[in-house]
Amino acid sequence: MVETIFDLPVEKQIFYAVLGFSWTVYLWEAYLSYRQRRIYRTTTHVPQELGKIMDSETFEKSRLYQLDKSNFSFCVFVPNILHLILLLGGIPFLWGVAGSVTTRFGYGSEYEITQSLVFLTLATLFSALTGLPWSLYNTFVIEEKHGFNQQTLGFFLKDAVKKFVVTQCILLPVTSLLLYIIKIGGDYFFIYAWLFTLAVSLVLVTIYADYIAPLFDKFTPLPEGELKTDIEAMAKSISFPLTKVYVVEGSKRSSHSNAYFYGFFKNKRIVLFDTLLEDYSPLNKTGEPQAEQPESDETSSETKAKPKNKKQGCNNPEILAVLGHELGHWKLGHTVKNIVISQMNSFLCFSLFAVLIGRKELFVAFGFNDSQPTLIGLMIIFQFIFSPYNELLSFCLTVLSRRFEFQADAFARGMGKASELYSALIKLNKDNLGFPVADWLFSMWHYSHPPLLERLRALGNVKQD
Numbered sequence: 283m284v285e286t287i288f289d290l291p292v293e294k295q296i297f298y299a300v301l302g303f304s305w306t307v308y309l310w311e312a313y314l315s316y317r318q319r320r321i322y323r324t325t326t327h328v329p330q331e332l333g334k335i336m337d338s339e340t341f342e343k344s345r346l347y348q349l350d351k352s353n354f355s356f357c358v359f360v361p362n363i364l365h366l367i368l369l370l371g372g373i374p375f376l377w378g379v380a381g382s383v384t385t386r387f388g389y390g391s392e393y394e395i396t397q398s399l400v401f402l403t404l405a406t407l408f409s410a411l412t413g414l415p416w417s418l419y420n421t422f423v424i425e426e427k428h429g430f431n432q433q434t435l436g437f438f439l440k441d442a443v444k445k446f447v448v449t450q451c452i453l454l455p456v457t458s459l460l461l462y463i464i465k466i467g468g469d470y471f472f473i474y475a476w477l478f479t480l481a482v483s484l485v486l487v488t489i490y491a492d493y494i495a496p497l498f499d500k501f502t503p504l505p506e507g508e509l510k511t512d513i514e515a516m517a518k519s520i521s522f523p524l525t526k527v528y529v530v531e532g533s534k535r536s537s538h539s540n541a542y543f544y545g546f547f548k549n550k551r552i553v554l555f556d557t558l559l560e561d562y563s564p565l566n567k568t569g570e571p572q573a574e575q576p577e578s579d580e581t582s583s584e585t586k587a588k589p590k591n592k593k594q595g596c597n598n599p600e601i602l603a604v605l606g607h608e609l610g611h612w613k614l615g616h617t618v619k620n621i622v623i624s625q626m627n628s629f630l631c632f633s634l635f636a637v638l639i640g641r642k643e644l645f646v647a648f649g650f651n652d653s654q655p656t657l658i659g660l661m662i663i664f665q666f667i668f669s670p671y672n673e674l675l676s677f678c679l680t681v682l683s684r685r686f687e688f689q690a691d692a693f694a695r696g697m698g699k700a701s702e703l704y705s706a707l708i709k710l711n712k713d714n715l716g717f718p719v720a721d722w723l724f725s726m727w728h729y730s731h732p733p734l735l736e737r738l739r740a741l742g743n744v745k746q747d
Contacts, residue, residue, distance in 0.1 A: 293647035300647075300666045307673060315356055318724040322349040325719050331735065332718055335708050344715040347428040354424055374649035376408070377401055377658065391653070395461050398657040399454050406453070410446055417442075428715060430536050437534075441498065448497060456482055461656050472636040476629045483624075484546070491528075491544050491553060500531040504554065509598045513552065516602060516697075520613050523548040533557050537594060538714055541604055543612065550612075552605065557713075560595040594713055596706045603694055603702035604710075610693030616686045623682075627675060635663050683730040688740055700741050707737055 288295070328341045380401035381391065389396050421438060425431040433441075460478060467474045486494075495501065504510045504527040517524035525545070532539070532555035539558040545551050596604065611617055638644060644662055645654045694703045711718065711734050718734040725733055732740075 291643075293643040296644060296647040296667075300669070303669055307669070312356065314721075314724045314727055315352060317721040319349065319352045319356070321719055321721050321724075322352060322717065329719065335738070336712070336718065340712050340715075341718075343428070344712075344717045347424075347715040348717040350424050350427065354420060371649045373658065373661070376404055377650070377655065380404060394655055395458050395465075398461055398655060399458055401657065402453065402457055403450060406446070406449065410442070414442065425536065430538060430715075432533055432537060433535055444497065448494065452486070457657070464656050472629075472632040476625075476632045479628060479632075480625055487544065488546060491551065495530070499534070501528045501553070502531075503527065504529050509559075509601065512598065512602055513605060516606065517550075517552075517609065519697075520609060522609055522612060523550050524552060525549055526551045528553045529556050529559065530554070531556055539595060539710060541601075541608060543608055552608075554601070558595050558604070558710075559601065560597050596709055599699075599702045600706035600709065603699035603706050606694035606697045606699045607690045607703060610690035611686065614686075614689055614693060616690070623679070631664060631668060634668075635660070638663050638667065677727060680728070680730050681726075684732050687731050687737070691737055691740060695741055704738060704741050707734060 290298070322345055325345065326342075328336055328338050332341070377397070380397050383400050384390075384393060384397045391397070418438070421431055421433065422435070460475060463474050463478055464471050491501070504513075510527055513527055514524060525548075528551060530553055537557055538555075540555045541553065541558055543550055543552045639654075639656070639659045642654065644667065645651075645658065648658070648662055648666075650658060691703065694700070710716075716734060720729065720733045731737075
């Protein structure tokens, strides 16, 4: 069998190697999911170690939620779809369709960038349409069943269209400029291409929260009060250059909660999800008498209130502890380190791309016998040829991320907020129905954040703080 494979032309060897690795990854992921799903099925009682931090009702809810999510993910056969696309020549077929479209508008094969943009539009449209049923099921069956979904079908569909349009408005110009740089860059095009993608990523990070995210969610300044004063004081104590604190209306989509900061240099901003704030979350006010508030027809028709049996979010000291953790990432240089790692990886990939782009057999392997389009070369090399490297890098970054999380927790503890962070982690785990028991191998491969028990143990005996 092995001798037969090595007797094949090199382009066939490349093709079957890509397919083989794709299936290897799929089988590995399926095995890991099986191990974790077994944990969900068999761990039906609260372990003794968790008895003081999680009641049996919440434990059972989180177990069933995670089991449903695991079963659903097992049914999404993405590698099978990829296998069929590759085996049936889906990529060259779609490239041919893009060529037919451009020809109809008077653009011949010499207009490669134009054909590439049509191809990219068709490919992303195909991806969006094939992924839509799965997304609908996840939102309106699984998330709805477990009380997280806050969207109506109309809001969901309008949001999906808006995301597609915004993505195209960014993706197409950036791709066209990247292809142009590669075309005219000469022997050192990979340096110019890397610098261009670096500039684009920095611009997007800078403008995302101010200009892109508000297209989808409502951002409002955190009202003046004790919480804002305490946040500003904590930021000042560690020289964090905070300029604004926003609350994002995450509750119109989901009752999941989050917090993050963004910005460069002396212009940092903090964003808190309204579902994180116990005194701010509208989900806590459902069913309670409220003063009349002006509300647009659009908002009232697109979101729905769900009765809550418990309070959502954290109190002010716990929010400060969570932010202490987030600010720890900044103070310890985790954000800068991640950017440096990302850009080193990007430069390495573009350098290897420059070496491989001239190899005709790579294109022939995927059905391009008569042409070597630059965009197709990017897809083949970055997505398929680099796939073993990408898997290894992803695992290493997951390990590094867990290390960073422990360090950020330790930073918050050093600020005297261990007990508040301890209780906040428990609350957030309950609010998001996180299951606190994990298979060690599944956790090691997938968890970018340490499991709850490991984080609580690392915080130590909080009663002494």
